[in-house]
Amino acid sequence: MTPFAPKHMDRSSETTTPGPSTSGAPDVSDINGVLRRDQAALSRIYDRLGGAVFGMCRQVLCDDGLAQDVAQEVFLRLWNEPKRFDAERGPLRSFLLREARSRSIEKVRSEEARSQRETRSELRERPIAPNAESDALQSLTSDAVRGALLQLPEVERSAIVLAYYGGHSYREVATLLGTPEGTIKSRIRSGLSKLSSLLTIDGLEVEP
Known part of the structure; x- marks a missing residue:
């Protein structure tokens, strides 16, 4: 369960291309808040970047339901492991989009593997058809x-x-x-x- 309640938003116009960052101050401030276990800080990050993260997930997965699940996983991991973000290596937006793309690709592979297992299981359980x-x-x-x-x-x-x-x-x-x-x-x-x-x-x- 995520430590915050994400708001419903219209993501149809979201872009996954990282834009220029005018200031890293909000990133650092909110990450410091997450480090202090401040749920409001995570909610601010979600409000600011949730749509872009979802857009990246949907671009890879081509499925809104799976994209929403993976986007939630990205923010939950940020909550659990905020020290993984290093402001000196780039803005939080770029970091989260990389996370979203990586986890979405893992999800695609996982779904493909699950489908193959189900197919093999179905074949094994199929009644014998003598000829x-x-x-x-x-x-x-x-x-x-x-x-x-x-x-x-x-x-x-x-x-x-x-x-x-x-x-x-x-x-x-x-x-x-x-x-x-x-x-x-x-x-x-x-x-x-x-x-x-x-x-x-x-x-x-x-x-x-």
């Missing part, structure tokens, strides 16, 4: 087949199990294993060829 090929392999669930599978390289065995026993398409297997689809196809072909040879030796046959 003719998987039926053929599943009919050979003998000790010989299991033993032959265990003799395959792990990368080939994983691809075959997901494709034929799990009922996943080549593309889905590629997503689950984080490997290009063409590589998955090659591994499955190679693995099935080896599996066929191993099972033929044991008196069974499987078509690669």
